[in-house]
Amino acid sequence: MQAPRIPYTILALAPLAGQLERAWKEAPVVLDRQEPARALATLRPSLYISLPRDLCPAGGLQLTFQRLRDFTPDGLLESQPYLADLAAAGRFLATARRQGMPATEIADGLRRWPDLPPLEPQPPLGQENRPAAPQDADNDTLDRILSMVASGPGDRVAATPGPAGPSFDRILDEILARIFRDPEFRQMEASWQGVRLLAGQGGLNENVHLQLVPATRDTLEETLAGLSSDLDRPLPSLLLVDCPFDSSARSLHLLDALARCGHALLVPALAWIIPPFFLIDSWQEMDRLPFLPHYLATQEFAKWRRLQESEAGRWLGLACNRLLCRFPWGADNRPRRVNLEEKEPPWVAPVWAAACLAGQAMAATGWPTALTDWHRHRITDLGLNMAGTPPLPVEILFSDSRMDQLRRCGIMALATARGRDFVCLGGEPMISADTTFSYQALLSRFTQ
Known part of the structure; x- marks a missing residue:
């Protein structure tokens, strides 16, 4: 069948600009696939x-962000003046120590950064009340200042043993x-990583476009109402909402509005769910749940079933199992100029992968069909959660049985293979479970 030459526009509603006092009323920001960072510079989150x-x-x-690099540790040092001043002061003290600079010159040099916190060293234990000898005063001051200069990547110099206290590098x-x-x-950052993923691996070309609308959970309902009533703008081909949902009354109300x-x-329309949707705290607790279609048939999920059975439910897809677009900062991915160990992986919502x-x-x-054909359609070059066994690019490796149960419940899930850095879609049901994303996408194309 001849594919129509109708532009395919993915409209992403996501927290791309930070917290909003009111819903976004301006036109969507069009992503330039050649210069995706231009959209970030336009929104200035x-x-x-x-x-x-x-x-x-x-x-x-x-903090203000104008480049994708500004979400990295080294990029923050370049773009945020206070952090740049801390780094510069740390380098200055390191150089002063190597050169044996007098304490008076150090004090004069530090006046270039008047907004930094003062370093107030304490005298060594047992010498709190002993006045420094005149000939030693200058050296003692220098030693106490420089004892706070920490070591680290690049040109950081090790601190000498002495009084405890902060250094600019440790700050x-x-x-x-x-x-x-x-x-x-x-x-x-996760939302902009999703934008970057779509720009790099989402097939964007002269016929496949991405538009961005800043939205948060608090402004989502008003934003959706504006989309439904604004008939002057061209219709999107796919709605993507990057907000986590559970099975609470508030979440189901917003999912109903999206549907x-x-x-x-x-x-x-695509959205995503987190483990509390199933009344659990993490995906690792899925093993204690019974057969999922029976579990979601209980009274606790009555409102969810009403949404599933509604006519609008045929237009809503829910995805789960977040992915990693980069390695966490730490031993396996060290910043160049600072010490940073991320405690939690920087997960990205699965809706970006589905889109x-x-x-x-x-x-x-x-045609936007056959999304589960992983031989042709998959996302590669992802980060791995090295804390997992085995390391995975997603939160969890669902068993084939659980994946089938999720499909029966009308829930899409990202899948991968052990030891691999790619993800694919394990199923593409809409929440009504009697239709698929491919069918609804085809129907949408024929009506536009």
Whole structure:
């Protein structure tokens, strides 16, 4: 069958700009596949990180991102002035120690960075009340200042034994650790990693496009209402929502709004769920659940079943099992200029992977179908969770039996193979379970 030359537009609603006071009212930002970072520069996402005043006298940092690199530790040092000043001061103290610079010159040099926290060394134990001899005062001051200069990657120099206290390098390491475990930062970075994934492996070309709309869980309902009522703009071909959902009343209400939006536009919509959807804390607890179709037939999931059985449910697909687009920062992926050990893997929502596979199919055949054909449509060159056994690019390796049960329940799941760095789609049911993404996508193409 001849594929129609109708543009295939993926419209992604995601927390791409941080917290929003109100729903996004402007036109979607069109991603340039040649320069995907231009969309980031257009949106200029920002967020505020609260910090103790001994780390940052201002009490926090307002971070702004204009490049994808700005989400990396080294990129943050280049783009955020306070962090750049900390790094520069650390290098200055390291150089001062190597050159034997007098303490007075060090003090003068540090005045170039007046906004940094003061380093206030304590005298060694047992010498708190002993005044320094005049001839030793200058050297003692220098030793106490430089004893706080930590070592690390690059040009950091080891601290000499002496009084405990912070150094600029250790302050920088602690701030970066707090940034990379901040939930809002992690969510924003994950969404932009998803954009990067689609730009690189989503088949974007002159006929397959990606548009971005900033949205959060709090603004999603209003954003969807605006999409349904705005008839002046061209219709998307696929709706993607990057917000985690469980089986709570609030989540089901938003999923119902998304399904109704897809139904009104006759466009498939994709969202994703987390383990609490099944009333568990992690995917590893799936083993204690009974046969999933029977489990979801219990009274606790009555509202979910009503959504499944609705006419709008045919237009909603739910995915699970997040993926890694990069290795966590740490022993296997060290930043060049700082010490950073991420405690949690930087997971990316599975909806980005599903949309990638739809884009690949469109680019290859002109139809967004056969997403489960992993020989032709899969995502490669992913990070691995080295804490897992075996290391995986996804949260969990579902058994064939569980994968089949998820399909019967109307839930898509990402799949992989042991020891491999690729993912594919283990099934493509919509939540009604009696139809598939491919069928609804074809129906949408014929109606547009």
